[in-house]
Amino acid sequence: MTTTTTHNSNATHSADFPRTPKAHQRAKGKSGTAIETRADVYTRVTDKILADLEKGVRTWFKPWSGEHLAGNITRPLRANGLPYRGVNILLLWAASIEQGFSSQVWMTFKQAQELGANVRKGERGSLVVYANTFTKTEANEQTGEDEEMQIPFMKGYTVFNVEQIEGLPAHYMAKPEPAPETAGQRDERLEQFFRNTGATIRHGGNRAFYNISADFVQMPPFPVVADRKLTHVEVVC
Structure with missing residues (x-):
């Protein structure tokens, strides 16, 4: 894990949580680093859910079966095998349904490159968000002493399904065994x-x-x- 230090603050993030892509709307912090404001991220997530509602898709409902997905429906996974949490599950389930992906493994453009692979030209990525806090030190106006404050932040970034990527190691493309047909059968x-x-x-x-x-x-x-x-x-x- 690497640590990035900005003016009067320390923010910790790993390669799994990259900086916001340039194509996204950004705001400049004190250090000049491009970050996406929380309001921007909230708006994008809300717009996505509203768009699904207008199409009659209830993103937050876990389906009884995976339909086009191989095997049982599962939580979306990062490149390192860890599952996504929170609203990211809804966003990536919706993206899988919308684009017909059978895999539930996702990674960033940079992660694909580090594996010697590349995102196919013209592929459209999907939004996920990362929320955390960073510690900021400021002088207390009354006491004159330095005090640490926990500042929350949220940013959005783009990931791609492994089916949008060429040249990945074979195990990323392995599909689970199809879920057994259990309708009408009791175990x-x-x-x-x-x-x-x-x-x-x-x-x-x-x-x-x-x-x-x-x-x-x-x-x-x-x-x-x-x-x-x-x-x-x-x-x-």
Whole structure:
């Protein structure tokens, strides 16, 4: 991890969180470093979600199955295998659905280059955001002593799906085994596992959730959920 020092402040970031691309709207900090303001990032994220809503896409809903995605639906992953968190999950799920990607692995232009690969000409990247804090030291006007303050910041940057990149090592392009077709089939081992938990499991409707006050698990009817194993485990555990 490298540390970048600016005027009267220390900000720490790694290669996984690159500086904002030049194409994005920017603001100049005291050190002259180009950064994207939090308002700009909020606007872009909000605009993306609103655009999906207008198309009838509820980005924050985890689908019952991956549809065009290979294997079970998973959280988007960085180049180093770590999963994205927060709103980045929604943004990259939406990008995968919109552009038809079957892989859930993403990386920056620079990361692709470091692996000896390159983004295909004309490919359009997807927005992700990075939020953190940096420490700033200022003199207290009353005491005259230096005090440290934690200043929050947020910036957006661009990533590309591995399917938009040429020349990557083979393991980045490996696809998971397709999810087994479980519709209409019951796995007795799993049925026994859920019985052993002692949990009250009710079926009906089209939502899966745990009711804390009444202490029961609600699941849609069996035929509705193609990937029933995953959803049961998530709700019960």
